[in-house]
Amino acid sequence: MDSFKVLDESFYARSTCEVASDLLGKILIVNSTPAKSVGSADARVTMGRIVEVEAYSGEDPASHSARGLTPRCAPMFEAPGRAYVYFIYGMYQMLNFVTEPEGYPGAVLIRAVEPIFGHSLMQKRRKGVDPQNWTNGPGRLAVAMKILKSHNRQPLWGPSLFVVEGEEKRGPIMKSPRVGISQATDQMWRYFLKDHPFVSKVRENRLAHLERR
DNA sequence: TTAATGATGGGCT
DNA sequence: GCCCATCATTAAA
Numbered sequence: 001m002d003s004f005k006v007l008d009e010s011f012y013a014r015s016t017c018e019v020a021s022d023l024l025g026k027i028l029i030v031n032s033t034p035a036k037s038v039g040s041a042d043a044r045v046t047m048g049r050i051v052e053v054e055a056y057s058g059e060d061p062a063s064h065s066a067r068g069l070t071p072r073c074a075p076m077f078e079a080p081g082r083a084y085v086y087f088i089y090g091m092y093q094m095l096n097f098v099t100e101p102e103g104y105p106g107a108v109l110i111r112a113v114e115p116i117f118g119h120s121l122m123q124k125r126r127k128g129v130d131p132q133n134w135t136n137g138p139g140r141l142a143v144a145m146k147i148l149k150s151h152n153r154q155p156l157w158g159p160s161l162f163v164v165e166g167e168e169k170r171g172p173i174m175k176s177p178r179v180g181i182s183q184a185t186d187q188m189w190r191y192f193l194k195d196h197p198f199v200s201k202v203r204e205n206r207l208a209h210l211e212r213r
Numbered sequence: 214t215t216a217a218t219g220a221t222g223g224g225c226t
Numbered sequence: 227g228c229c230c231a232t233c234a235t236t237a238a239a
Contacts, residue, residue, distance in 0.1 A: 054231065062231070064224095072224060089232050090221025096231085109231055129234095139232045180231050203215095217237075225229085 004164040006157045012080035016057035016099040016106035021191045021210060023097070025170035026050050028113055029162035030145040032121075046121055046145045048113025048135055049166055052192035052199045054178045057099065057106035061183035065105030075153050076105040083161055085152040092139035095147045097156060097163070111179070111190070112136045114198040115144070137200045171196065173210040 007026065012019055032044040056063035056076075064073035064086070075084040075098055084096040084107045100106035113135045115122055122144040126134045135141040156163045172194040177185050179202050188208060192199045 056231070064231085067225080070225075086231090087223060088230060090223075092232055094231060111231085133233095137232070178231070182230090215237105215239085218235085220232105220234090223230100226227095 004166075007081075007163050007165065008157060009079070009081040012097060012099050012156070013101050014099065016055040016108060017189060017191075019097070019099045019106075020053045020055040020108045020189070021173055021175075023050050023053050023108060023110075023163070024173055024191060024193055025166045027116070027162075027164045027166045028110065028145070029117075029164065030147065031158070031160050031162070032146045044118075044121055044146075046118030047116045048141065048145060049116055050110060050113050050163075051196045052110075052112035052136075052190070054109040054111055054191070055099075055106075055189040056096075056109065058104065060187070060189075062178060062181040062187075063105070063107075065107075069105075073105065076107050078102060078153070080106075081156050083151050083154045083156065085147060085149060087149065089139075093142040093147045093149065093151075094138050095142055095151070109138060110141065111138045112192070112198050112200050113141050113145075114196070118145075121146075132197065136198045174207060175210045176202075176204055176207045 029047045065076045069077050079102045080098050082098045084098050095110045096107035098107050122134050126144050134144045154160050174194045175188040176190045178190045
């Protein structure tokens with residue numbers, strides 16, 4: 001059986017678009033177990049397979065880093081392999097992974113995952129919502145997996161957040177313009193697994209296969 | 214089916 | 227004061 005290898009800093013210290021497409025198929029693990037309950041039966045862990053992401057970096061006008069280093073986007077300039085979590089629209093947390101060598105800003109927005117563990121916890125957090133819609137959007141997955149402001153700057157090799165290699169099989173990768181932005185809409189920096197049921201529903205006109213290296 | 218809108222608050226010019 | 231890397235709900239067709 002494959003060891004579920006935890007991705008280390010070197011995985012993230014590359015160009016943002018490369019990291020973004022390579023993240024598809026990887027497993028995100030969120031450990032929300034209260035310190036008191038560690039080692040007990042009251043563990044609160046959710047896992048999701050990453051199926052949709054977007055790349056933001058450097059001077060890209062759609063990126064928070066476009067106007068330089070500010071208090072909010074500072075993590076984008078810091079060491080790769082940490083979470084960049086920010087609050088938007090008055091109610092949602094967005095989960096990003098910091099990319100690029102330290103000093104150059106970059107991050108990958110996690111837009112959708114497929115639930116693979118912790119379904120009962122997700123059901124509780126997404127009460128009344130159809131399972132198909134638990135995690136098929138950045139705000140939705142943040143609720144289902146309980147992403148909090150406190151996750152900002154947390155490393156992606158634990159103890160709260162982990163990203164590990166998934167199984168070998170991974171369908172074709174598609175790319176399209178990014179969602180919900182008004183600048184640089186011609187850039188195809190949204191990546192997702194073709195025909196995956198948990199990819200967020202968006203109206204697509206421009207869409208293409210990713211040419212893989 | 215698709216389109217429009219309100220919720221709700223922090224960041225930044 | 228305006229702008230959001232959104233989503234659930236309501237209205238329209």
